[in-house]
Amino acid sequence: MTNTTDTTDTTNLVTAASKAGEQAAEAALAGEDSNRLDPAVAESLVTAGFARHFVPERWGGSAAAPGAIGHLGEALAAVGAGCMSAAWCAGVLAALGRMCAHLPPEGQYDLWGDGPDVPLAGSLVPSGTVRAVDGGWRLTGQWSFASGVDHARWTTVGGVAPGTDGPPVLRHFLLPRSDYRVLDTWRNVGLRATGSNTVVVDDVFVPAHRTFDHRTLLAGDPDPAAARPHRIPxxxxxxxxxxxxxxxxxxxxxxxxxxxxxxxxxxxxxxxxxxxxxxxxxxxxxxxxxxxxxxxxxxxxxxxxxxxxxxxxxxxxxxxxxxxxxxxxxxxxxxxxxxxxxxxxxxxxxxxxxxxxxxxxxxxxxxxxxxxxxxxxxxxxx
Incomplete structure (x- = not known):
């Protein structure tokens, strides 16, 4: 997939988002009928730069660019003017890029080692069962409302896991597309084209480097050298x-x-x-x-x-x-x-x-x- 966003100038995202919004507007009615984005629209959001927008600079992302937060807001509004479902999925791409920046370095490499333009989906609400095993965790269950999951290559799911020094904690787990199935469950009064379907996981192993504690996501990265979007709550x-x-x-x-x-x-x-x-x-x-x-x-x-x-x-x-x-x-x-x-x-x-x-x-x-x-x-x- 072609990278069009300069990592040092996120104003390019706003320009590209306007074009993606026009494309999304043309496909909006069809998206409502099919309950998911047209694949070409989903790809246009990644090509515009939403997936890489909050990815760390070391992987080729734009998180450290000046004005990255404001430019994201402008870009989401530009897509939303054509199709709010498409803009919602664009926001999910950016949000999950920020989330996965909290993975250990090895997990970030698994995700972005070949480039930052990776379409992601996620279901944050804890569900399923999580069991600690040597080297990581095993997951089983269903996770609803994963917007854009039909077009994702990786998906995050949330689960309550044993804490290291106290009560259980919410953790997020990163799964490649081969590790889950997607159920066609999204039938909603609005935001129909988001394709917020259900992820099904059957006793899958997740290595420790592909998971992180929700508290780090809430608080932000304490490293003063981290990009501003990663440091703030x-x-x-x-x-x-x-x-x-x-x-x-x-x-x-x-x-x-x-x-x-x-x-x-x-x-x-x-x-x-x-x-x-x-x-x-x-x-x-x-x-x-x-x-x-x-x-x-x-x-x-x-x-x-x-x-x-x-x-x-x-x-x-x-x-x-x-x-x-x-x-x-x-x-x-x-x-x-x-x-x-x-x-x-x-x-x-x-x-x-x-x-x-x-x-x-x-x-x-x-x-x-x-x-x-x-x-x-x-x-x-x-």
Whole structure:
């Protein structure tokens, strides 16, 4: 697969992502019907540079490039404007590149020894059974919601394993494609083309160098020489992978809706845009979108360069959740003022409405958990 992203200039990713987004938009309806990305779209995301984006520089990745975090957000939004499912899978590629940077060096070599453009999938929620054996672990079980797994060459799964000096801990295990089967289980109201299918593992051996402790992922790499995206806590970044596809999708839907509404007429042959409620919906949706972008933009700036304090990741998760609510407000306004014609399955506005609602339901964006963490800190309770 051709490498197109310069490891020292991740602005190339944004340009390539726009082209991938156009390709994804053309295949969006077919992706919904098949419940997975078109293979050519999946390949375009890797070729654009998403898989290598957070891969360590020593393997040819772009993690150390200036502005890598912000450029990823822009690139995900660019793809999301065409197809949010494709952008979601692009975010997974980048997220798992960062995750696997926490593998021991031998495990990183197994994965990236031949180059950084390796398509990955993953299922983080612990499942299955994990048994310690000489030299590593044996895994058995099923892991759901592995977005993009049909196109992956390696997949990570999470499992609870015995701790070395205390209670069991969550570990992540890296498996080559030959070590698992994929069940076609993904049937969802939104994000249909993500192909978030189920991974099945039958008593597979995973060597110790292909696994790592979840706590290292949460805290970040303590090595001051590591790239910035690897050093910061996970919660500073995690919402980015989900929200930026949504931001792009809402931007695309807003543009489509505005152009369509400018041409619409009512049953009495008056212009739809003459209705005050329609103009109010447009202004409100645009304002909600801009507010979400501003919140996420601040988190990105802090993730890029701010001193990491106890509060910073807590505030980031709070802001990610508020941004999700703002995007929900935007798409709700647009769909409500679209009428029956806007609810047709070939109308991209209703697809974005479904996709954004599914995004907001992700575990990383749950409002009670994320708001509570920051609030407890603000009240001096944590």
């Amino acid at each position: 996970l919660k500073l970044l995690n919402g980015l992978y989900f929200l930026c596809p949504g931001i792009g999708a809402v931007e695309g839907a807003l543009q489509t809706w505005t152009q369509w509404t400018a041409r619409r007429t009512e049953a009495n042959r008056t212009r739809t845009s003459d209705r005050p409620g329609v103009r109010l919906a447009l202004a409100g949706a645009a304002g909600h979108l801009d507010a979400a972008k501003a919140l996420v933009g601040r988190v990105v700036e802090e993730a890029e360069s701010a001193t990491v304090t106890t509060e910073l990741p807590l505030r980031a998760t709070r802001d990610y959740t508020v941004a999700a609510d703002l995007l929900l407000g935007a798409v709700n306004s647009l769909l409500r003022m679209s009428g029956s014609r806007g609810q047709s399955l070939d109308n991209p506005v209703q697809r974005v409405w479904r996709d954004v609602h599914c995004m907001a339901g992700h575990g990383a964006l749950q409002p009670d958990v994320n708001a509570d963490g920051w609030a407890r800190y603000a009240l001096g309770e944590a």
